[in-house]
Every structure is written in C-alpha cells, then in structure tokens.
Amino acid sequence: MLNWVHMCAPVISVIQEEISNGELHEILDLVESRSFSQLRNELVDMNPADIAEEMALIEEDKALIVVFRLLPKEQAAEVFSYLEPEDQQRIVEGISDKELASIVNDMFVDDAADFTEEMPANIVRRVLATADPETRKAINQILKYPDNSAGSLMTTELLRLKGEWNVAAAIQYVRHTCDELASITYAFVTDESRHLTGVVSMKDVLAAKDDQLISEIMDDDVIYAKTLDDQAEVAETFKKYDIVSMPVVDGEDRLVGLITIDDVVDVIEEETTEDIYKMAAMAPIEDSYMSTSVFTLARKRVVWLLVLMISATFTGLIITKFESMLTAVAILTSFIPMLMDTCGNAGSQASVSVIRALVLGEVKFSSMLKVIWKEFRVSIIVGLCVAIVNFLRIIVFYYMGMYQLEAGQNIYLIAGVVSATLVLAVICAKFVGCTLPLLADKCKLDPALMASPMITTIVDAVSLLVYFGIASIVLL
C-alpha cells in the first residue's frame, strides 16, 4: 500500500521540480530584465542537465547565446553536451570560431563526435577546422564507423596501463593523467603493438600493494567488442555480464576505444523504441517523435498499413463466401466485430509475451514445444471464461430486446455457436500468436514484426472460418 501511494507522489521529483519550475521562470525573467550578473550566480549552482533543459525553452536565438556565454568556462562544454542537436546548432551559428574550438576541445570525444554527426556539412567543417589536432583526429576516428556500431559509440579517452608497471607507478600515472579521461573505473593493459592483453579495475589497483605488478593483478580474460559490432549486441553483452564499461578493438585487435554504460542505456532505450514501433506496424524513426517530420512519419507508417489492408481483404472474401448464410441468419453479422477483436487481442497477448521473452533471452526457438503447451493451457482457461461471459451476455441482451430473431431461430443455439467459436478461435489465436514470433526468430527475421497487427490479420481470417464452419453445421 505504502508503495502504491508512493508511486503516485514521487518524492525524488521534488529536487527536479524545484529547479525546473521555480528557477526556470527566474532564468527567463532574468534574461528579460537583463540581470546578467544575478543570472550568472544562479547558473553556477545548477546542474548542467537542468541548465540544458531550460536553455532549450529559450526561443530567441540571441537570448540563448547570451545565457550560454554566461556559463562558467568549465560548465559550458558539459551543458552543451546535454543540449538537443537543434539547440546546439542555434548556439554554434551564433558564437565565434574561438568559442567553438574551446567547447569542442573540452567535450568528451564521444560527445563531440555525436554532436558533429548531427550537424550540417558547413558546421562539421567549422568544428573540424577549429578543434585541436588531437581532438580532430579522435573525432574523425569515431565518425568513420557506421551508425549503430560499437565504434560510433565509443570514446577514445581511456586509461591505459603497462603490465610491467608496479601499482605505485600506475597510481602515480593515473593521478597525472586522469583529468583527461572519460572513466577510470577500469584500466586497460596493452602490449607494444597496442593489442589488448588485460583489464584491471581501479578498485583492484588501489587495493593492491605498491610493489605488485599490474600484470599480476590484471584479468586477462577481457570481454571486449570489435569496432564494427552492432550496438544491440554490445548492449546484450553489457547486460549479460553486468559490466559498466567495455573496451573496443579494431580489425587488427588493437585497443582503440571504450564504451561506457551510460551510452549503453541510451542504446537500450533506442532498441526498445524500435521494437515497440515495429510491434505497432511502423518502421522505426531515427529522431524523437516531435522532431520527425509529418512526411517521414507518414512514410514510416503507410507501408505496413497497406500490407495489412491488402491481407485484410482476404478476411472480407471469407465473408463474401458465406454471404447467403449471413442473409439467412442476419444476427450472426453483429457478432463479427466482437469475435475479431477478442481473438485478435488474445493472439496479441501471446505474441507480445513471447516477443518480449525472446528479447530478454528468456525463451529460445528450442523451447517452442514448451511455449505452445503453456499457451494451450492458458488459452483453454481464458477461452472458457470469455465464452461463458459472452453466452450469458447474449441471453441477457436478447431478453432486454436488443436482438431480433426471425421465425425458427433459437437464441440459445446462436449464443452456443458464438461461444464455441470463441473457445476454439482463442486457442487458435494463442497458438498462432506464440509460434509466429519464434519461427520469425529462427528465420533471422525480427520477431517484433509478428506482433499485434500481423497476428490480428491472420487471426481474423481464422476466427471467421471457425465461426462460419460451426454455424453452417449447427444452424443450417
């Protein structure tokens, strides 16, 4: 109970709301009243993510640049990293080359590469021309990898130690260089040709004795990615081994970068969004919903809609075949939407459960028989419940005068036909729903494509065939 109450009134948001609501208006007010020194004092105490969130709300470009220039130098690059590409572009277009260079050189290299990737060509040229040579080289290195690859996700600022160093020397080295690095939680050991030979956590380095060698305390069984590995695979490995960072090697097994878990969290969100879009019969979009154009949204949606529409015409042809029966027993038509929807939903439930279990690695194609047996038992329970309730509902509606029968027709018989159809069609729907995603996975297709819309279309046809089959036996 406590938990439930708490979900409705989250306490953590207090900190955020204080900043977002209270200080937000103050910032806009301070810009308008040109109280810049007060604004500067406000900004120093705020979290960069919050500053970025509020700067995105400033509509006038000039005001945005003013606020950005008020940021303390050490915060500017960090705030900039948190901004959306649109706002980054607005700022870059308003600042000098010198200011741009200072931001790019101060950003983490992976953030700088992400930002560069989103900019139009003229800004990319300006960024690369103004960045210092080392940064330029690192950005170019990351940019050359394909989108969604491990290489495009990594940063090059990682901690390298030598196996022959002792712990005291390693700690000294870390203390002198760590200011430049994205993360020092793990250090990586390479040989003369920069091949990855081991990994050691900073915790283990600090816990070891001064005269121990790094090669003695490192772990030589390193979990790593290759630059061209797909980011979804990388995220899977992070989850499987519960790791927080992973080294990346190039085609010749040389250590070139490091992927940290905060970037992996973004990948997981991205991949989930893609799955959810596919499950709702849409091609995934690359940007956020609001920043995707109307035309792109339409294009991503219309293809599947057309495919499913054409498939649905076959369901219509089934109805055409049984037209004479529907004319004879007109009331049968009125149960079609309920049958289609209920069986579609029952099938979707099974398919979505299996698709999610596949994504989470809980089921595999080899467990297909177990899954079918499970869904079969579930479908009998669910089908019977739905059928009984439906039988009673039809009888009640009939006695309330909502259905008109013609001479010689028996409402109990009709209700029986509809309910029997429900049980059988729900069983079929769950069977189709649980097997198709597994088969798709086996055929190296994305199981998410076998979610609700596809299942609904197939199950519609199945349930109508069952319906007309039973009706022709019982009623004609």
Added chain:
Amino acid sequence: MLNWVHMCAPVISVIQEEISNGELHEILDLVESRSFSQLRNELVDMNPADIAEEMALIEEDKALIVVFRLLPKEQAAEVFSYLEPEDQQRIVEGISDKELASIVNDMFVDDAADFTEEMPANIVRRVLATADPETRKAINQILKYPDNSAGSLMTTELLRLKGEWNVAAAIQYVRHTCDELASITYAFVTDESRHLTGVVSMKDVLAAKDDQLISEIMDDDVIYAKTLDDQAEVAETFKKYDIVSMPVVDGEDRLVGLITIDDVVDVIEEETTEDIYKMAAMAPIEDSYMSTSVFTLARKRVVWLLVLMISATFTGLIITKFESMLTAVAILTSFIPMLMDTCGNAGSQASVSVIRALVLGEVKFSSMLKVIWKEFRVSIIVGLCVAIVNFLRIIVFYYMGMYQLEAGQNIYLIAGVVSATLVLAVICAKFVGCTLPLLADKCKLDPALMASPMITTIVDAVSLLVYFGIASIVLL
C-alpha cells in the same frame, strides 16, 4: 549497407558462442565422465556469468552441487549471484550451513538481499542465521523496504570519506577499505550525524593534490534518492543526469546506501516489459514468462480480454442497427473486417508513438495541440494513400469476378463509399489514438493502457458509424 550486412552477422557473439556451445558440452561431459580436476581447470578460466548460464542447464541436483563445489572460493559467490532463483534454491538445499554462510558473506549485500527475497521462508531463516552479524544487519535493512523502492535496490557497501580529510589521507583510506565495497567510482561525504553533504568522484580525488581537503574538491550539489522513492523515478533521474551511481538517504536524510547503474539497467528493462504488457492488454507479470504459472498468465490476461469483449459488443449493436442496409447491399459486409483492421492499426500507430514519446519525456500534455496537428496531417497523407490503393483494389477484384453485385448497384459508387470511409475513419482513428494517451497521462492513469486494444475497440465503433453514415447517404 555495411551496417546492414553487419547487423545480420554480429561478430561479438563469437566470444560468447565459443563459450556457450563449445565449452558447454564439455562441462556436461566432464561431469558425466567424473573428470573433476579437468573441470576445475576449465571453470577457473571462465566468466562467472557464463558458468551460471551453463550450470542452469544441469538438470540433476547432485551434479549441480558437484560443479558448484568445484568453483574456486572467490568465484563461488559471484557465480551464485548470476544464477536464477530456482537454481540458487537447488544449490542452497544441497550445501551445508557453513558453505551457505561463506557465499552470503562474500556476495555484495544487494545481491544477497535480492537472493534472500526470492527464497521460501525456511531458507530465509537459514540465510539470516548463518550470515555474519554485519551482513545480516545489512540484508535486513534492505529487505525492510518495499519492492520497487530505491531502498530495495541499493547496496550498503559504499565509500564514505570525511570532508576534513586531505586527499593523501583519503587515498590511503580507500586503499585499505575498497576491497569490501561495491563501487569506488564515487565517494560520499557525510557529517557527524551521517547526513549527506557532498560527493566526489575517485577521478577528482586522484587528480587533486595530496594536501587538498576533500571538502574543497567535493560537489555539494548531490543528486540523491530517498529510500521510499519509486524505482522508475530513480531510473528516470539516472537517465536525465547521465549518472552511474546515486546515493540513497533515509527519512531523516542520513546516507544509507548506494544505487549503481547496473541495477538501474534491470529496472529499465522491467519497467519496459510492464509497459509492453499493458500495451497488449495484459497485467504485467512479476517473474519471467517461462517461470510464471499457466494460471497466473491466464489471470493476468482474462480481465482485459473480458472488458474489451464487452466493449466490442457495442460495435455489434451498431451493425444490428444497420442490418436492413447490409441486407440490401450485401457486399458492404465484406469490407467490414478491412475497415476495422486498417483503422485499428492506424489508431494504434498514433497511440503507440505518443505513449513511447511520453515515456521518453519527448511530449507532455501541454504539447497536445501540436501532437494533434501533426497526427492530423499524417492521417491525411496516410488516409489518402490507403484509400486510393483500396479503391483500385476493389475495382480490380470486381473485374476479376470476385464480387457479385445486384441490379442497380454501381461498383464505382461502392468503392467510393469504402474509400471515403477510409480517409475519414483514419483521421478519426489517429485523433483518438494520439489524444487518449495524453489525456490518460494528465489524469494520472498509465498511458500504456491506451494502446492498441483499447484504441481498436473505440475505433471499430467510430469507423462503422462513419461507414454506415456515408453509405446511407450515397447508396440508399
């Protein structure tokens, strides 16, 4: 292109498959042939997550215990943490109290608490009785917080520093104590009454000069959670601020624990699964799909199925109302499934896009008008495309002899009615689809409940009303 080819042939899996396929059979073989010393050598070189994955495949309890006992002492607790609750229970039931105590004391406290929580009462008693007093206290502390709260997610093994220490002293302290800690990436500073006063990254500690005080280099603007905060809120904060660990304070603002990002990744997965289940009209399940009983699965699914079935009967009543028209122009019936499916899918596309954008914080209720305007334009493009294709399809099918018309009926007029319905109903469907999730969110309901099944049910009725409305004007 490279990217696409690459997605189909992930390279990273090579490492995993080598272990999973190759070594797996070897382990089972080695158990069967009782080659225990060779097995022990194999195990030493394997990753704990892989060992756990393969131990789960050993069906015989005795063999499982044998393999577990062969693990080097320092690996046993880690492998145990990776096992599923079922397998943990099988092991606990086969080992001595002394062995159990050693595992529990070696595990990270949050893992030990997670494990204890999943066990039956008799095992919980054994665990708490055998654990050393400090571990027992820590486990009990975590167990007292409600499921899904920040308190239940945290570990108590965090690095505490004093503000008045200088950097040299702090590093000495870390080197002596870090063996016991879950993470040293961030250190937390508290006052005498254990109130949280600051945070400092180990990177900043190492980068600072020996004689600087911790209070000088720490950041006193700490992002923290309270023990009773909901885990979904905590995950949101991690994502917003791109952080990797977050301190947890109790009701009196005293520092009691630390949440690390690997646990947050699990929370994100869990919350996403809940969303996806709700979007497919199912109550979320607590365990994995395979370990949830048939009866529980049926219970989680039947409620929504019944609700949606009852709602769908209203669609049926609309058909009953227009029965005379359907008898007069029988061909109209055959387009009902296509209209229902297409409009249902069009509505789902909009609702799922908006639900996901809400979850990711990309849209808010306040942007409702913008969203409606966007979906309106999308629906006109999509509706027209679908209508045109459908018009042509009906004409083609007619000339192929698949539809029979009665005297006085005109196929162009009928195709026109169906296509006009498609345009109007798709516009309505997208409107309903994009507004309902936003309204639900505003009313503090879960927007995920407004996904495909709910939208389909509403849109069915709307599209039939539009259909019969247009048909009565044009055809009668």
